[in-house]
Amino acid sequence: MQPGAAHWVFLSGIVLIIGVMIARRNVVVPAIAATFCTALAYDGDPVRALQAVFNASLTAATELFNIFLIIALVTALLGALRGLGADRRMVEPFRHVMRGGHSAFWVVAGMTYLISLFFWPTPAVPLIGAVLLPAAISAGLPPAGAALAMAVAGQGMALSSDYVMQVAPGLSAKAAGVGTTEVADRAMVLSLITGGVALALGYLMTRREMREPDVRHLVRWEAGVTDPEVRGRRRFPSLRRLTAAAGADDAGRIDTAAIAPGTTTAVPGTDAAGGTDPAVEAAAPAAATAVIDQDPPDRGTPGTSADDAGSAPAPGDGNERRSKAFALIVPLALAGLVGYMMLGKFTGLVPEVVGGDAAALVGGVTVLLLITAALSLDGRGCLESCADHIVDGLVFSVKAMGVVIPIAGFFFIGNADFAGKIMALEEGRQAPGFLFDLVTRIESAIPDGGLVVGFGLLLVGLVTGLDGSGFAGLPLTGSLAGTLGPASGTDPALLAAIGQMGCVWSGGGVLIAWSSLLAVAGFARVPVLDLVRRSFLPVMAGLVVSTAVGIAIF
Structure with a gap:
């Protein structure tokens, strides 16, 4: 279809949004x-145009609801585990590996x-997030840095190569008229270069935000308190009782023996005298304040360790046993889930579960764990508490992510699969x-020459990914690669892989x-637009480097 007035209005909308x-x-x-x-x-x-505004958001909500739901269910599970005190006990095994924010990244x-390389990022994200x-x-890694590491490694590196499942290389290769293996091999190299550069730059950007290991970082993160960047040696006395119950020492540190002598504990959000910043206190949810102000009935005697004091919300050996049990059951269940999917992938013992089916399996296991945890904690009251946890999860999911629905609706109208509806x-x-x-209109404007054609395919891939679908543009970039490759003397499989990088790193x-x-x-629990801004420069630098290197070596 030849571009008309609506096409240029749509393009103006893209430019405006960017x-x-x-x-x-x-x-x-x-x-x-x-x-x-x-x-x-x-x-x-104009009447249909008004209806389109609603239909666009409705279509986007339908397409994205699976993401909203998995966020809600995992949030609900974490709420039930928090009631048992098992959420912080789950942290314990990783302290030896994550000795600080740098290693945690x-x-x-x-x-x-x-995980994403084998099963795609959709099921990987909740496993890592939980x-x-x-x-x-x-361990001191800021939430934004953790989100950057997850996005670049999963949605970027793993999905852009798709080396194991080879759905993306298959689409690109078919459109370009080349072998799938050729595209997959080149895409793997390009994805590693792009991801390596992006992770290195992202790590350098996050380094100055790293903090010393401190369980209070987790407490503040769970309470929804935003940490302003504050320098200096400061303490957070109002959280001392909660962190002691969470398994930390009086200083709130995870492992004091692992901290180098002479270092200080930096906890943003307090005043210079060590008091709590009133603005930060006001920002904390009422529920978090209630927890902070509530002492466990049995805190242990002076001289006992923080671990002996326990992290359960109520006294008694039964609560402590349940807390420890679920701190073990949940990771083992999720690890068993990964093992099951691996069996399906590499053997014929069980059916293969990938993509949306894998995400659904993760969601089902999460619900089962939620019900079990609520039953263990509340007994006959689990019918109400479990429903409350799910509602809280849905509220959190929609409150955090709902703003994206009308934005996605605009880009969905640019896709022929959704525009008619x-x-x-x-x-x-x-x-x-x-x-x-x-x-398609700008295809003829791309000049000959390997480097120019390569960056042209990258640009086309980035633009086609703007609708939020990483694979939708692959037939277009693949066909362009098959057409422009011989004319420019460039390997069509390489050009298809470059276009694939643009599509998936953008829309994936x-x-x-x-x-x-x-x-x-x-x-x-970070604003998604802030995460996009943080990722933009590292990822674009990685794509530029990988494209240039790919043209040079293939």
């Missing part, structure tokens, strides 16, 4: 306005990459593909807020 994001302003209103104007320019009916990145993320926060076109009427039509969930990056931001 500009507003760069200006660090909320893009909901521009996205809604751009959706209305695009539909109006295409159909000329690379452990989170490495584990996310390995087990490793709390340990990383306690959003604009309520008559049956049999061809739906426009605003985004793909615009990209690193550079676009209305994608599976929602799940990463939700589990890390």
Whole structure:
């Protein structure tokens, strides 16, 4: 379809949204306005244009609800584990590996990459978010740094190569007319270069935000208290009782023996005299304040260790045993889940579970663990408490991520698969593909020459990924690679892999807020647009380096 007025209105909307994001302003209103104007320019009916605004958000909510639901269920499970005191006990085994924020960054990145390489990031994110993320926060890794490591390693490195499942290389290779293995091998090299550069730059950006290991980081993170950047030697006395119950010493440190002599504990949000900053106290949720002000009935006698004091919310050996049991059961259940999926992948003993089915399996196991934990904690009252945990999880999920729905709706209207439904076109009427039509239009403007063609394919991939679907643009970039490769004297398989890098790193969930990056931001409890801004420069630098290196070596 030749671009018309609606195409240029849609393109103007993209430029406007990107500009507003760069200006660090909320893009909901521009996205809604751009959706209305695009539909109006295409159909000329203001009534249908108004309906399109609603339909776009409804379509986006339908497509993204699986992400919202998995966030809600894992949040509900963590709420039940918190009642048992098992959430902090789960941190214990990782203290020996995550001795500080620096090691935690690379452990989170490495584990996310390995799991995502085999099963895609969708099931990997909740597994990492439920087990490793709390340990990383306690070790001193800021939530934004943890989210960056998860996004780059999972949605970026693992998904852009898709070396094990080879869905993405298969799509690219088929459109380019080359072998899948050729594309997969080149994509693997490019993804490692891109991810290596992005992780290195992301680590350097996060280094200055690292803090000493302290269980109070986890307490503040769970309470939803934002840590302003404050320097100096400071303490947080109002959290002392809670951190002692959580298994820390009087200083709130995880492992005082592992801390080098002469270092200090930096806990932002307190005044210079060691008192609590009133602004931070006001920001904490009422529920968190209630927990902070509530002493466990039995705190132990002076001279006993913090671990002896226990981390359960109530006294008694039964509570402590349940707390320890669930601190072991949950990681083992999730590890067993990974093992089951590996059996399905590499053997015929069980059915293979991948993609959305794997995410559904993770969600089902999470619900089972939630019910079991609520039953153990509340007995007959678990019917009410379990429902409350689920509602709390849904509220958190929608409150944190709901703003993205109208933004995604605008980009969905640019996809022919959704445009007809959003604009309520008559049956049999061809739906426009605003985004793909615009990209096809510039195909002839790409000049010959390996380096220029390579970066042109990268740009095309980045643009086609703006709809939040990392794989939707692969047939287009693959066909362009097959056409432009012979004409420019460049390997078509390499060009297809470069286009694949652009599509997946953009739409797969690193550079676009209305994608599976929602799940990463939700589990890390950081604003998704802030995560996009933090990821942009490292990822773009990695893509530029990998494209240049790929053209040079292949």
